[in-house]
Amino acid sequence: MGTKRKVSSKQWLRWLLPLFAVCLAVGIYIVQGLPGLKPPVVWPSGNLGEFVLPDIHDEAGYAVFIDVGQGDATLLISRGHAVLVDAGPPGAEDVVLEVMRACGVEKLDAVVATHPHADHIGGMRKVLETVPVDAIFMPKAVSSSVTFARLMETISSQGKKIKAPVPGDTLAVGGFDITFLWPEKDYEDTKNMNNNSIVLRAEFEGKRLLLTGDMEKKVEKTLVEQDADLRADVLKVGHHGSNTSSTKAFLAQVNPHYTVIMCDGVSYNHPHTKVMERLMDLGVDIYRTDRNGTVVCRLAKEGITFTVESQNKERPAPVSSYDADDTE
Numbered sequence: 001m002g003t004k005r006k007v008s009s010k011q012w013l014r015w016l017l018p019l020f021a022v023c024l025a026v027g028i029y030i031v032q033g034l035p036g037l038k039p040p041v042v043w044p045s046g047n048l049g050e051f052v053l054p055d056i057h058d059e060a061g062y063a064v065f066i067d068v069g070q071g072d073a074t075l076l077i078s079r080g081h082a083v084l085v086d087a088g089p090p091g092a093e094d095v096v097l098e099v100m101r102a103c104g105v106e107k108l109d110a111v112v113a114t115h116p117h118a119d120h121i122g123g124m125r126k127v128l129e130t131v132p133v134d135a136i137f138m139p140k141a142v143s144s145s146v147t148f149a150r151l152m153e154t155i156s157s158q159g160k161k162i163k164a165p166v167p168g169d170t171l172a173v174g175g176f177d178i179t180f181l182w183p184e185k186d187y188e189d190t191k192n193m194n195n196n197s198i199v200l201r202a203e204f205e206g207k208r209l210l211l212t213g214d215m216e217k218k219v220e221k222t223l224v225e226q227d228a229d230l231r232a233d234v235l236k237v238g239h240h241g242s243n244t245s246s247t248k249a250f251l252a253q254v255n256p257h258y259t260v261i262m263c264d265g266v267s268y269n270h271p272h273t274k275v276m277e278r279l280m281d282l283g284v285d286i287y288r289t290d291r292n293g294t295v296v297c298r299l300a301k302e303g304i305t306f307t308v309e310s311q312n313k314e315r316p317a318p319v320s321s322y323d324a325d326d327t328e
């Protein structure tokens with residue numbers, strides 16, 4: 001009896017030690033990540049409520065126009081892959097990351113900063129610090145703002161290179177084929193940062209989205225004159241619906257069925273009445289993040305559908321913690 005008990009206790013120890021080692025390894029991984037392995041993503045806690053967001057592994061493609069107040073942040077997801085185009089103003093990082101988490105995005109194939117204004121890159125640093133990012137696209141234009149300097153610091157401390165795309169460059173992400181349309185090689189508008197905006201077309205199963213950052217009428221005119229392939233089913237309205245953009249000729253060339261305006265409805269008189277009139281004249285559907293909250297566009301072979309976070313969302317006070325000159 002005594003001998004038997006001794007043997008079984010040794011066998012038990014033989015199992016216990018490896019088990020202990022495994023538990024310790026898992027513990028270390030959870031706390032700080034094992035060397036050489038991907039550390040766990042630490043997500044902020046947020047307040048999306050009951051709005052159901054699409055799953056990154058869905059067969060359809062999605063553009064999630066995230067309500068970041070006065071600014072842009074658009075997440076493209078498809079078949080396990082994701083691209084973030086802009087990351088909203090400073091303070092928007094939590095909602096951007098919360099949307100990413102809700103969609104199941106744990107890594108980004110690419111981040112695109114359309115241009116270096118704070119209402120587009122304010123939340124980007126935290127995004128880069130939180131999830132792995134394969135590629136970063138930015139125009140060559142630089143800004144003297146602290147927000148921009150801090151973002152560049154983070155990018156260089158991570159040893160990442162920035163790619164400045166030129167018209168015709170492409171990127172395949174999941175089911176999306178992304179084509180860059182602007183800026184031209186070596187183009188820089190030093191007087192107007194908005195005109196340096198990266199403009200891109202994302203196509204999924206023949207359905208097209210056009211994202212134009214804050215591009216203004218001067219570049220819209222150039223693209224129309226160049227007969228660039230601007231046609232798209234869904235247009236993210238340029239420069240938050242400002243009257244600096246969305247000329248009749250440009251809208252005619254894009255010929256969208258659906259439009260999304262990203263603004264807080266308070267700042268800079270966005271969207272402008274004249275832009276709203278031009279869009280209504282076209283008879284397009286108009287979604288607005290200030291009214292609808294986060295707007296989800298689903299692209300599939302059978303068609304395009306939209307869901308929105310809420311109607312007539314109560315607005316927070318406009319963000320005023322950064323220099324207004326740096327935001328439009």
Ligand SMILES: [Zn+2]
Pocket residue numbers: 071072117119120214239240327328
């Ligand atoms: Zn902007």
